[in-house]
Amino acid sequence: MHIPRYWRAQSQRYSLNGEICKQCGAILFPPRDICPECREWALEPFAFDFNDNDEIHPLFTHPLEVRGERLPQAMGMVKLGVSHESSSPLAVAETTT
Amino acid sequence: MRDVSIVGIGQTKVGEHWDKSLRQLATEAISAALSEAGLERADALYVGNMLSGEVSAQEHIAALIADFAGLRGIEALKVEAADSSGAAALRLGYMAVAGGLMDTVIVCGVEKMTDAVSSATAGAALALAADSDYETLHGLSSAALHALLMRRYMYEHGVKREDFALFTVNAHRNAASNPYAMFPRPVTTEAFLKAPMIADPVSLMDSAPLADGAAAVILCPGDRAHRCTTGAVRIVASAVATDSLAIHDRRDPLFLEAAYLSAQRAYQQAGVGSADIDLFEVHDAFTITAALSLEACGFAQRGQGVRLAQEGEIALDGRIPICTMGGLKARGHPVGATGIYQIVELVEQLRGQAGVNQVKNARLGMAQSIGGTGGTVITHILEAP
Ligand SMILES: [Zn+2]
Numbered sequence: 246m247h248i249p250r251y252w253r254a255q256s257q258r259y260s261l262n263g264e265i266c267k268q269c270g271a272i273l274f275p276p277r278d279i280c281p282e283c284r285e286w287a288l289e290p291f292a293f294d295f296n297d298n299d300e301i302h303p304l305f306t307h308p309l310e311v312r313g314e315r316l317p318q319a320m321g322m323v324k325l326g327v328s329h330e331s332s333s334p335l336a337v338a339e340t341t342t
Numbered sequence: 343m344r345d346v347s348i349v350g351i352g353q354t355k356v357g358e359h360w361d362k363s364l365r366q367l368a369t370e371a372i373s374a375a376l377s378e379a380g381l382e383r384a385d386a387l388y389v390g391n392m393l394s395g396e397v398s399a400q401e402h403i404a405a406l407i408a409d410f411a412g413l414r415g416i417e418a419l420k421v422e423a424a425d426s427s428g429a430a431a432l433r434l435g436y437m438a439v440a441g442g443l444m445d446t447v448i449v450c451g452v453e454k455m456t457d458a459v460s461s462a463t464a465g466a467a468l469a470l471a472a473d474s475d476y477e478t479l480h481g482l483s484s485a486a487l488h489a490l491l492m493r494r495y496m497y498e499h500g501v502k503r504e505d506f507a508l509f510t511v512n513a514h515r516n517a518a519s520n521p522y523a524m525f526p527r528p529v530t531t532e533a534f535l536k537a538p539m540i541a542d543p544v545s546l547m548d549s550a551p552l553a554d555g556a557a558a559v560i561l562c563p564g565d566r567a568h569r570c571t572t573g574a575v576r577i578v579a580s581a582v583a584t585d586s587l588a589i590h591d592r593r594d595p596l597f598l599e600a601a602y603l604s605a606q607r608a609y610q611q612a613g614v615g616s617a618d619i620d621l622f623e624v625h626d627a628f629t630i631t632a633a634l635s636l637e638a639c640g641f642a643q644r645g646q647g648v649r650l651a652q653e654g655e656i657a658l659d660g661r662i663p664i665c666t667m668g669g670l671k672a673r674g675h676p677v678g679a680t681g682i683y684q685i686v687e688l689v690e691q692l693r694g695q696a697g698v699n700q701v702k703n704a705r706l707g708m709a710q711s712i713g714g715t716g717g718t719v720i721t722h723i724l725e726a727p
Pocket residue numbers: 266267268269270271280281282283284285
């Protein structure tokens with residue numbers, strides 16, 4: 246993958262910035278601009294509360310060669326922290342402690 | 343809309359065809375299907391394939407295959423929908439014939455995996471079915487994504503890894519008498535438990551092998567089917583549904599919503615319910631996929647998919663036989679061809695030509711093909727002659 250592909254996603258990848266739908270309140274991560282719940286435009290940035298992240302079942306796996314190396318890594322589905330919301334979005338991520 | 347019938351089938355053995363190219367495999371299946379239908383040509387050729395560009399450095403394969411199959415000049419298009427590419431090509435062929443645009447259509451699914459430089463590049467190619475920006479980017483393979491699902495399933499439903507063993511045992515038992523299967527031999531539960539891990543809890547024995555293969559069917563309108571053959575099998579439902587590519591984007595990662603939607607649409611078209619289906623070619627790319635598909639299609643309650651295997655309900659004489667010729671696990675999974683292999687096997691069953699694997703009194707057969715972890719799901723229901 247080329248640099249612009251990483252560069253344009255830096256705010257979500259490195260700051261984990263999502264979006265919120267002003268119409269129905271759905272919180273979106275990764276940001277996708279059109280709310281999958283109500284189909285309104287959802288362009289408002291949303292910051293997660295990282296103290297609230299709830300990790301779900303990590304696993305160890307050998308990554309694909311696109312990563313350049315094949316050492317085992319720990320991956321998991323992580324529920325992103327939203328203090329006032331129970332239906333917070335999931336992200337697949339490398340899990341480190 | 344016109345009725346659409348399948349009047350010819352062809353398939354190559356699934357496996358590692360070191361001596362055959364993609365175009366040769368496709369030609370073999372197409373020629374067999376045309377010959378069975380008593381035809382020399384057709385109005386169109388639709389090819390289902392996922393990875394020719396990535397693995398064989400060859401795109402534009404519909405015209406290529408048309409040329410090498412002796413069909414130069416024919417309308418020919420490739421359809422891609424990850425693992426469900428073959429079923430997607432059938433969907434296109436069905437629409438063309440049902441809509442009255444074409445009278446005879448060849449649908450061919452073909453995949454040539456062994457031209458990949460290594461098994462690692464083949465795995466990386468298959469992972470293109472996932473969301474590249476958010477899943478593949480992390481290095482997650484198809485097995486790793488299904489491992490996330492399987493682990494969560496085991497946790498939520500109180501199921502153990504060994505509970506999935508009988509999906510594999512059933513598939514291999516049925517493959518043993520399928521001359522086209524990649525692994526025509528039985529395996530034991532002990533072998534399942536000893537299999538090397540790919541991405542815990544998904545082991546080699548949970549995973550369908552990537553392979554080479556091609557399968558083809560010939561479609562024509564129902565009222566012309568008698569001219570071609572006596573064993574015309576009618577397509578009574580053809581339905582596609584989609585979901586997010588990424589598992590984290592789904593409302594509930596353990597519910598295959600597209601499988602549910604496409605099955606519901608198919609039941610509605612055919613005017614039947616899940617209880618009317620006599621056999622089901624399930625997309626068992628991983629054992630967890632089989633369980634989730636059975637649940638989404640209404641054959642089992644949520645969390646009960648694995649119980650069907652344990653109670654023998656999926657055997658040839660069970661309530662809902664699956665993988666009757668070996669399934670993806672034991673017949674093999676030539677990715678973009680798999681959806682057509684499922685259809686060819688259903689046709690054999692519904693014509694009563696499945697030999698020792700024959701499901702008794704099979705009248706309605708269903709096939710479901712799943713792209714990636716469930717982003718595209720395509721369901722067809724066929725009716726016996
Ligand atoms: Zn909304």
